[in-house]
Amino acid sequence: MPNAAPPLLPLAYDGSHIDGSLFTAITGLARDTRWLNAPMEWWTNAGLGVFAVLVAVGWWRARRRDAKAMTLALAAPVSIVAAFAVAEVVKKYVGELRPCRSVPHAFIVEACPAPGDYAFPSGHVTTAAAAVAALWLLDRRLAAIAAVFAVLEAFTRVYVGGHYPHDVVGAAILAAPVALLTSLALRRTATPLVARWRAGGALAPVLTADPAGTRAAD
Template identity: 75%
Template sequence: MIVPATAQLAFDGSGIDGSLFTSVTGLARDTRWLNAPLELWTNLGLGVFAVLMLAGWWAARRRGMEAMTLALGAPVAVVAAFAVAEVVKKIVAEARPCRSMPHAYLVDACPGPSDYAFPSGHATVAAATVAALFLLDRRLCAIAAVFAVVEGFTRVYLGAHYPHDVLGSALVALPVAFLTSLALRRYATPLIEALGRGALRPLLIAGPGAAPQPTR
């Protein structure tokens, strides 16, 4: 069989924490009744982070323009973190576990050889949402953190990523999303204030007498 050139050049990350990876996938083998639910969750679960950001926007309508800037900036921060992670993924070019450890128990189908493992895109979105919500609402941030841990676990459980792929996602996404949110709060708030005086006011302010409240 001819191995694609991209697979030959890809970095083999199994030497980093391959044993931990097989321990988690061994758990997946022993809990096959959970395979299908977690495979469904790992993708649909990303919708939870969208719902949390939507909840942040809804609450920000009563908390002033700085909070609204953070709420509207949350998806921007997540996209920024995902973009940086994609660049890192191309630079590192780590082969997926299904290619480096094909005999491990794998629930997820093996993607193409150019779909690299480090960092995990799913875990990047999860971690970036946590960071983006940190300045906006600590309660929503805490909820997002719980779901982010679950999301990261499922990526390893299903055999799609090594544990270090998930950890690397957090190391990339958290600072990028947090700094993006800080920058948007500083530089984009005047724009949001201007929009709040126009036709978009009902989407940005809950009522004419809404008073700004401190970020929690």
């Protein structure tokens, strides 16, 4: 059974007129595939762990590359946090009601969040898209894998009724440039410091597979 929809709140933005019909079409699919509801609801949250793993793999592989690559690896989580912070500011500014409040007739799998937890942009997809963008600068193969999971993450957010399609698209459009610019800024400013850390000291084994710091590229 879907979760009961709380009533519409006053003085908040109703985004259902943008793509509410597409939203209900996807949640209608959820209604018709109830056997998938539990796995999709589990994955929509647990799936974020995939991006943490991919970022960790990027760091591990960067240990055998130069200081710029390692700086990008270290910048990846910072970039994701930066994108998420920007998204939270936008979310409060836009104040879009969750679909469970503005489309009470829809089939909603996910429990309806608190009234102050707004819909636009999706925090889950912000995290996923930021990870893709940060990894794109670091390792294109990992970024391609992350992109596949990001699309899946975006779909599950609509499938479980947590967001409208425009919430997930907007999150990707917002997160990608923030993550890219943050990673690029850190690569430019922090690479000399990372190179010094790689050259020796307690952090060298974490930052390079060559603790002696003899890589010419550094």
